[in-house]
Amino acid sequence: MKIAVTGSSGLLGSALVSSLLGTGHGVVRLKRPEHWDPERRTVDISVFSGADAIVHLAGENIAAARWTTARKQRIRDSRVNGTKLIAETISRMGQPPQVFVSASAIGYYGDRGSEVLREESPPGTGFLADVCREWEAGTDAAARKGVRVVHLRTGLVLSPNGGALAKMLLPFKLGLGGKIGSGNQYWSWISLDDVCGAIVHCIQTAALHGPVNIVSPSPATNLEFTKTLGRVLRRPTISPMPAFAARLAFGEMADALLLASQRVEPAKLLASRF
Template sequence: MGPMTIVVTGSSGLLGSALIRALTADGHQVRRLVRHPPAAPDEAFWNPDEGILDPAVFEGADAVVHLAGAGIGDKRWTESYKRTVLESRTKGTSAVAAALSGMGAPPRVLLSSSAVGFYGDTGDRAVDEKDRQGEGFLADVVGQWEGATARAEEAGVRVVRLRSGVVLSRRGGALAKVLPIFRMGLGAPLGTGRQYFSWISLHDWVDAVRFLLQKDEISGPVNVTSPEPVTNAEYTKALGEALNRTTLPIPTPAFALRLALGGFADEGVLIGQRVIPRVLLDHGHRFNEPDLPTALKSALNE
């Protein structure tokens, strides 16, 4: 497939900025939807909270990659912030889907951000895209988030829902938050440490999106995770070794995590999610950093 014109939301975030660098290097033209006054020729303003989105930005585009949404663990889960987490996803996605559905010739594909939170707590059980929605606040959020793509799908757009795991990068996200603690030798397993952790390196996440942009036969949910999920204890050990630091043998107890993190502790830290990227594997996608030590080394050397 030749060069494409691709519209990207969430372009200033960790994932969006890395993806845009790769797409530009591949020879694609990128248009960015931004919430501030446009400061460059490739930027266009939108404000989904107020329903401001000019469908003309999608004219002539081949694809849309929609990544915008408030951070899940950025703030304590007050009722107000939980509403922000939900609405920052559903409003933006609904705005994009509605704009595409009203076009005579919409882009061929919409890759819309989602998350493995869809599955809830899977414990030791491995799950893939055929499994049903789990329970809990995050599972409900993801269900509504994915449901907001319906109008684009009904209009004939190929919709891929990117159920991403935790993306590993020293530049942002979960890894960047814990690096100072681990560098001081204070890293420790969380809760029991036995809960599974579904992750993917930033490089592999970008490569998976590039792969999905070109695979016309793939639609629906796609788990964007490493094929080798690990337990929290295994992750703690691997990160300590990658940094050449000791880790504490005594886990951080669940009650302390709840005091520090509120509701996010139970749904973002203490639950297990053993997610397998079955669709990517079945379609021959190759992971360059499938094992955790390799991915951590790459992430720390970015």
């Protein structure tokens, strides 16, 4: 298959490209501003020519810095406007791709305690939930064209090479790891390799469309996650971070990314035998 990928320089995008190339697929990496620029609303439509699938992963890193008003706007615009631009481009193609696989996140569900969340669960509230709703709606033009659309509601992606786990490793190795807040909040995680496998599965499985939860079937509470990481690293986990300290350090982002509880089930992946 010929697969076009945006966001191919990020942690997930680069791993996906390597996986696709390693299994014999042709890959077109969309680079900004050479091939597309969502701020200027420009796309070189020729890069999509002959593509069987488009995987859209581009977007501002949500955890790179505190959420100021301006930064929240960039997070929203980079996702919503970029997705709309790709979808509208697809809608103008005489021979569109078979499938448009677009990133989303389990932030769609908001903070839901111990409630089991499946793809049909209603959206939550808060900044990330609002962004995810708009993000997913941004694919509408492609869906109206008759293209199969998949929304990747991705959980906490774990890799020692980047993302949340990479940031945790040093303090945990120094014996400074511990639960965050109560530790009772659910973290729905997935390994980087499994995310790549799930994306390929979504591309190749015609029955999959709409939201698909990209998470492990075994979510863990933050306390369970903390103890497991400490055990693997053979280090104590006796330095908890109270909720107020997390909020002081990270602001609003702490409530959305560290303290929110999302017990997500990959119902569609399991039903499709992934």
